[in-house]
Amino acid sequence: MIAALGVKTIQDIINAGHFGRFAWRSVVTSARSCTASRTYPLVWSQMNLIGVRSVPVIMITGAFVGMTLAVQAYDQLAGMGLEEHLGTLINISVVKELGPVLAAVMLAGRIGGALTAELGTMNVTEQIDAVRSMGTDPIRYLVAPRFLACLLLTPVLIIYADLLGVIGGALVSFLQFGINSRAYWDLSAYGVDFWDVSVGVVKGFFFGGAIAIISCYKGFTCEEGAQGVGQACTEAFVGSFISILALDFALAVISKHLYAIFWPLKSLVG
Amino acid sequence: MDGNGEQHGSTHNGGIIEVRRLTKRFGAKLVLDNVSLSVEKGKTTVIIGPSGCGKTVLIKHFIVLVRPSEGQVCFEGRRVDNLGEWELSEVRTRFGYLFQEGALFDSMTVAENIVFPIRQNYKVKNWDEVEDIVKAKLAMVGLDGFQNHYPARLSGGQRKRVALARAIALNPEVILYDEPTTGLDPIRSDIINELILKLERELGVTTVVVTHDMKSAYKVADRIIMLHNGKIIADGDADHIRNHPHPVVQQFINGHVGEDDLAILRMTGSAGSAQFLPRDFEQ
Numbered sequence: 001m002i003a004a005l006g007v008k009t010i011q012d013i014i015n016a017g018h019f020g021r022f023a024w025r026s027v028v029t030s031a032r033s034c035t036a037s038r039t040y041p042l043v044w045s046q047m048n049l050i051g052v053r054s055v056p057v058i059m060i061t062g063a064f065v066g067m068t069l070a071v072q073a074y075d076q077l078a079g080m081g082l083e084e085h086l087g088t089l090i091n092i093s094v095v096k097e098l099g100p101v102l103a104a105v106m107l108a109g110r111i112g113g114a115l116t117a118e119l120g121t122m123n124v125t126e127q128i129d130a131v132r133s134m135g136t137d138p139i140r141y142l143v144a145p146r147f148l149a150c151l152l153l154t155p156v157l158i159i160y161a162d163l164l165g166v167i168g169g170a171l172v173s174f175l176q177f178g179i180n181s182r183a184y185w186d187l188s189a190y191g192v193d194f195w196d197v198s199v200g201v202v203k204g205f206f207f208g209g210a211i212a213i214i215s216c217y218k219g220f221t222c223e224e225g226a227q228g229v230g231q232a233c234t235e236a237f238v239g240s241f242i243s244i245l246a247l248d249f250a251l252a253v254i255s256k257h258l259y260a261i262f263w264p265l266k267s268l269v270g
Numbered sequence: 271m272d273g274n275g276e277q278h279g280s281t282h283n284g285g286i287i288e289v290r291r292l293t294k295r296f297g298a299k300l301v302l303d304n305v306s307l308s309v310e311k312g313k314t315t316v317i318i319g320p321s322g323c324g325k326t327v328l329i330k331h332f333i334v335l336v337r338p339s340e341g342q343v344c345f346e347g348r349r350v351d352n353l354g355e356w357e358l359s360e361v362r363t364r365f366g367y368l369f370q371e372g373a374l375f376d377s378m379t380v381a382e383n384i385v386f387p388i389r390q391n392y393k394v395k396n397w398d399e400v401e402d403i404v405k406a407k408l409a410m411v412g413l414d415g416f417q418n419h420y421p422a423r424l425s426g427g428q429r430k431r432v433a434l435a436r437a438i439a440l441n442p443e444v445i446l447y448d449e450p451t452t453g454l455d456p457i458r459s460d461i462i463n464e465l466i467l468k469l470e471r472e473l474g475v476t477t478v479v480v481t482h483d484m485k486s487a488y489k490v491a492d493r494i495i496m497l498h499n500g501k502i503i504a505d506g507d508a509d510h511i512r513n514h515p516h517p518v519v520q521q522f523i524n525g526h527v528g529e530d531d532l533a534i535l536r537m538t539g540s541a542g543s544a545q546f547l548p549r550d551f552e553q
Contacts, residue, residue, distance in 0.1 A: 038389075129335050130373035134387035134440070135363035137355050141390065 022220070023213045026143045030151075033144040042145035050111050050146070051153035055160060061106045062161030065098045066090055066168030074177050084183040086173050088191030094165035095192060100200045101248050103161035104207035107154060108240035112215040115146055116236040119219025120229040128220065138220075147212040154208025155201045162200060195263075199255045206251060210243040286311040286444060286476050287332050292341035294327055294500075301327050303500035304341070309444075314470055314477040316487045318511075319497035320522060325480040326370070328497065329446045332478065333365045334358055363391055366437030366445040366475075370452060372429040374421040380432050381417035384408070387439045407435040410472075411465060427458035434465060438473070445469060447479040451486045463489045484523050496522065 033039040069090045077083045119142060122128050131138045173179045215236045222232030285308030294302040301324045309315050309332075317325050330336040331343050334351055343351040350361050374383050384404045394400055408414045411431040421429055430450060437445060447466065451459035463486050470477050470490075481487055487494055487508075494511045496504040496519055504511055504519045511523060521528050 038393075125371065125376075126369045126373040127375055129330075130367070130369060130375070132335060132355075133333055133362055133365065133367040133369075134390065134436075135359040135361075136387070136390040137359060139355075 018221070019217055022139075022217050025139050026147055026213050026216065027209075029137065029139045030144040030147045033140060033148065039140070039145060039148075042141070043148045046145045046149035047153055049114075050107075050149045051157065054107060054110055054153075054157055057106060057110060058103050058157045058161050059164045061102050062094070062099055062164035063168035065102055065161070066094055066165035066170075067172045069093055069098070069165075070169045070172035070177070074173070078177075083177065083179055085187055085191075086177070086179060087170065087184040087188035090169035090173070091166055091188045091192045092196055094169065095162045095197045095200045097200070097248070097252075099162040099165050100158045100203040100207065101244060103158050104154065104204070104211065104244045105241060107150075107157065107208070108211050108215075108237055108244065111150065112211050112236045112240045113233045115212070115215035116219040116222070116233045117229055119216055120222035120232045123220055123222055124224045124228065143212075143216045143220075146216060147209065150208035150212035151205055152208075154211070155204030158201055158204040162197070195259060199251070202255075203248065203251050206247045207244050210247060211240045214239045214243060285309045286346060287478075288342075288344040288347075289328070289331065290342045290344070292328075292331060292343065293339050294324070294331070294336065295339045301500055302331075302338075305497075305500070305502060306341075307495060307502060307505070309476060309478055310493070311476050312474060313492040314466070314479065314490050316479045316481060316491035316494045317497060318482060318484070318487050318494060318522065321482065323497045324500045325482075325497055326448050329448060329478055329480050332444075332446060333362050333367060335367075359391075363387070363440050364443050366434075366440070366442035368430065368434050368437050368445065368447045368450055370449040372421070372433035374429060374433055374436070376421050378420075379417065380408070380413070380419050380421070380424075383421070383432060384436045384439050387436065391440065403439070407439055408432075410438070410469075411435045412461075427454050427461065430454070430462060431465070434462075434469075438469065441473070442475060444476045444478065447477070447481075449481055450479060451481060451483045459483065459486060460489075462486075466490045482522075484525070498522075 033043075070086060073086060073089050074083060077086050077089065119128070122142070128138050128142070131141055170181075170184065173184055174181055218232040218236035218239070222228045287309040289305060289307050292302055292305045293300070305328065317328060319325050327336055331338060331351070332345075334343065334353070338351055341351075342349055345361055345364075350358065353361070374380075375386065378386065381401075381404050384407055385400055388394065388400060388403065404417060405414055408416060411434050413428060413431050413435065416424070416428070416432070421432065424432065434450075445466075450462045450466065454462065466477060466479065467490055469475060477490070479487070479490060491508055493505070493507055495502055496511065496514075498518050503516055504514045506514070511519065514520065514523075518528075520526075
């Protein structure tokens, strides 16, 4: 029992080391690829697959987040006679937390699974070895374009999710609950800073990078056979999901401290 | 015959590829055990042995697709197994590798597959010239006109020939063939054998073939090496192998099942007990 636990612990440490090395090489190679013009077409095609085709699903996610928040929060605020503050509550929740996190989770499912399945199939059919055998670094050819596309487009997709979340929340507030739109928007503008929007968008870089690296790593290391590829996809999604939540927590703590450093008075009042 | 004795005798100093005391383990499994060999430039070396004996793992070491657990791999006298991926890129462009299943990129056409190594390693300015190269490479394997086909629409033999055209796209000095005739009918197999000889003759390349097809081995080999349980047990020309005294070599080249294999069949049950049908179970 203890021996088995020890073996598993050692194996987990080795795997963590392999993942760390893969992540480091991916980041360094991607940084180098930014200056290599022959990488641009690869990045461009990945941006189309990862970004453009994800817009509808991300917008739907954002809209439902905003609408659901409006329905859930109205009764509590109306009970205190604060229903006109509904906009502040919805919009700050959407732009700072729920928009980025749920958009990233949606991307982890849509993009992460597809990346792992594609690279996993290439791995088990020796196509990745074929890339290497022809003198091409598979990290540069396969991982860097996907990493860069996720890194650059996740923040943009989060803006779409935020936008639709704000619109969805406002529509439910106006049409279903009859809240005065002027007061709704005025109080929202007062309560939601540029900083709040920025924190949510910046999270997108971290979420996008994490989804790409975890998904590519799982694809590169997946076991043989259809079951191996399927299992790698599941592990990629679970790993991405947990990473998104952990990064969200870490970034929330960091952003809070940064806010206190840059705007000490505001943070005291807020 | 002592396996190690034959192994040490097989090291020809000054070969284009040299493997020194190579050991490879995957976890607890020992796949290659202290193997040493040298591949002579301009010749065809065939590595034979039963499935799972480490043949593919051995040639993957030649271009460092797999790193050794112990020992060294040298190309033209320079140690390569300890190089980083970026340094290895230059070495790998001097090899062509035909994978067992072809490993063609299924999202690309035949032409795009062949252009891939050219595009990745050179700055292409004249695409007409590249088109001519693709045409010439495909003509060499008898598939000119298949440029716009996708690999999924090709037969097994055609896929291997396209993979071969891609392997020779960069005019390599060494071509490594991993089971080039496996899964092909005898005529398609012979076409591949003829191609191997043609490329050796016309391009003057060094050839290493991994196979368990003895007909193919006798046809193309200048030298045959036999691996068994991760060790070299025989090394010489076709006649040397035909007359080799080692019983495992004779058993393999003649395709006779051994007593050990028969014993496994006897131990694992009778044919009668494997005749269950659904009606034998309760509905």
